[in-house]
Amino acid sequence: MQYAVLKKEYLNEFITRLAQDQKVIAPVAKGYNQFAFEEVKSGEKVALDHIPTILPPKKYFMPQYETLATYHANSSQKMNPVVECEDLILFGVHTCDLAGIQCLNMVFSERPKDINYLIRKSKITIIGYGCNDYCDEYASCRLVHSHTPNGGYDLFFINLGDKFFVHINTLAGDEITEKTNLFEPATPADLNALAKIREKKREIFANEVPVVHERMPEMFSKSYDSNVWEDLGKRCLACGNCTNVCPTCYCFDVTDEPNLDLQTGKRFRRWDSCQNEAFAKVAGGESFRKERSARQRHRYFRKFKYPMEKFSRLFCTGCGRCSRTCMAKINLKETLNQLVEEQGMKNLKAGRETE
Amino acid sequence: MKKLTLKDSEYEIKKGKILRVRKMTAIETFFEIALPGGESLDHEPGQFVEVSLFGVGEAPISVTSSPTKRGSFELAVRNVGKVTGALHKLKEGDEVGIRGPFGKGFPVRIFEGNDLLCVAGGLGIVPLRSLINYVIDNRRDFGKVEILLGCKTPKDMLFNEEVDEWNKRLDVKLNCTVDKADPDWKGNVGLITSLIPGINLKPERTFAVVVGPPIMYKFVIKELLKKEIPERHILVSLERHMKCGLGKCGHCQINNFYCCQDGPVFSYDKIKNIPEAL
Incomplete structure (x- = not known):
């Protein structure tokens, strides 16, 4: 069975059964139209059609604070490298965030490999969820082709109204459907309903910025000395919110922390931000x-230019988090529109069905 | 959450035992370090290591010895930060943690059979010394070797005795200059760029290796290009804060390059259109 359906009234029971022997993480409403991935024991609190969570699920792949090695004064400078990990099921990961995880996978599996990340990744099961409509005006997922799933999940849920259409993508996903025992095979009528949803999605999602996706690296090449960056520089508060909430920002700092006994301690890494002035400082x-x-230019180039050369893909997932969180109201779509205008690369047909 | 011990972590460090400590100047100290069992560091001239002191942290430091020196390796460290400050308190017999070597060093095999011009400003002599001694130890594999050294005052000169040795050799040509002389100084006075017009090397078979403070590069490269040395024959070593050494943490990024993996040694033709490089 590759396609299945889950009746909506079973969602709660599904999560409850999953959570019986494994930690389940899902988006939960935190009030003020804010959502966060956190542990759930049942489906009651799960908020599926939410705007992207405050922090993307990268926090489970690359924790904000992670011990890399521990030390003991008895063994002199020798350290004990460790990885902190646990078995997790992530439920309700939107397609933009699936794209973000795919980007991080590339970065950390490239040599020299980051074994901490790879071990953690191997312990996470992902259940994706497709959005049938825009979350809000900040999203630009159509532009970067992440409004539809491009793999990277074990199970994928699509809302068909009274039930979820489920794509079983991996054996791990299949085992979940077997174990929870709440799924039914998809019927031709379900497949029809899915086709209708997809057709409607094609109408709803249109390129948010009038530029051809493939030409964006070129656009950035030409705009290295653009005034747009000066403008962003004047507004930016250098707080680092944009990089913290970005699903594909992975820069970190490595620091030591002695324990109170002064004999033991650890070396850890934590998220860092290229927006901090000290980030690119040397000892001199x-x-x-x-x-x-x-x-700011560096941040944009790390999304739209450099990764294209290294990994052949954009590192923007169109989730809109950077724009939503910016205190200075620096808006990704607005910046892209300015660049499109400035470089004369406006293409109103971009992102239409012909593409 | 489970904490598993890793056997294949890139963050694993080796114990390095300090065999020798020597104060070089008021702010620079020399360390000779051996890995357990005399294990070779197996580095290339121009590569760097991450030196670790638990509870303090790690710092990227250029290896100053040549890989032809076996059994131990050498670092020359300026006291500028937290880790380097702590290193300066260590004595012979103490231990440090070592990770690496990392990065792309000087392309010594491409240099073979060609003439070499080494231009070192200030601390630049530290990584360049690894190359110079490598070349001296394999002297017949290279053409002419000319060394230009520059620093602020005679007091700041590093590796004085060794530099004297190089100067005495008939197969190495050496020139020193200081920005500001003292009464005992018998050499040149002026910027290092002033020594370049006087060199006599065939540009098409010369490789110029330049290491110094960021400000120096543009002026030196300009002089080298005037001498018609091809762009891809000019090598520079760039300083950045290489925190992880693994091309991940982002601190050393120069536009699309990670200095710790793609560098620290770059040829000029590769970086001349990279605005953040120099």
Whole structure:
């Protein structure tokens, strides 16, 4: 069985059964139209049609604070490298966040491999969820082709109204359907309903910025010295919110922390941000990205230009988190529109069905 | 959450035992370090290691010895930060943690059969010394070797005795300059760029290796290009804060390059259109 359906009234029971012998993580409403991935024991609190969570699920793949090695003064400078990990099921991961995880997978499996990430990844099962409509005006998932799933999940749920259409993509996904025993095979009528949803999605999702996806790296190449960056630099508060909430930002700092006994301690890494002035500073005092404009440009180039050369894909998932969280109202879609305008790369047909 | 011990972590460190400590200047100290059992560091000239002190942290440090020196390796460290400050308190017999070597060093095999011009400003002599001694130890494999050294004052000069040795050799040509002389100084006075017009090397068979403070590169490269040395024959080593050494943490990124993996040694033709490089 590759396609199945789950009746909506069984969702609660599904999560409850899953959570019986494994930790289940799902988006939960936190009030003020904010959502967060956290542990759930049942389906009651799960919020599926939410705007992207405050932090993306990257926090389970690359925790904000992670011990890399522990030490003991008795063994001198020798350290004990460790990985902190646990078995997890992530439920309700939107397609933008699936794309984000795919980006991180590429980064951390590239040599030299990050074994901590890879071990953690191997312990996570992913249940994706497709959005049938836009979450809000900040999203630009159509532009980067992440409004539809491109793999990267074990199970994938699509809302058909009174039930979920479920794609079983892996054996791990299949085992979940077997174990929970609440799924039914998809009927031709379900497949029809799915086709209708997809057709409707094609009408709803249109390119949010009038530029051809494939030409974006070129657009960025041409705009290295654009005034757009100066403008962003004037507004940016260098708080680092945008990089923290980005599903594909993975820069980190490595620091030591002694325990109170002063005999033991650990070396850990935590998220860092290229938006902080000290980020590109060397010990002699020289800072290689002193201006906020240069740091904002760096952030954009790390999404739309550099990864294209290295991994042949954009590292923007269109989730809109950076724009939603920015205190200075720096807006990704607005910046892209300005660049499109400035470089004369407007293409109103971009992203239509002909593409 | 489970905490599993890893056997194949890139963050694993080796114990390094300090065999020798020597104060070089007021702020620079020399360390000779051996890995357990005399294990070779197996580095290339121009590569760096991450030196670790638990509870303090790690810092990227250029290896200053040549890989032809076996059994131990050498670092010359300026006291500028938390880790380097702590290193300066260590004495012979103490231990440090070592990770690496990392990065792309000087392309010594491409240099073979060609003439070499080494231009070192200030601390630049530290990584360049690994190359110079490698070349001296394999002297017949290279053409002419000319070394230009520059620093602020005679007091800041590093590796004085060794530099004297190089100077005495008939198969190495050496020139020193200081920005500001003292009464005992008998050498040149002026910027290192002033020494370049006087060199006499065939540009098409010369490789120029330049290491120094960021400000130096543009002026030195300009002089080298005037000498018609091809762009891809000019090598520079760039300084960035290589925190992880693994091309991940992002601190050392220079536009689309990670200095710790793609560098720290770059040829000029590769970086001349990379605005963040110099």
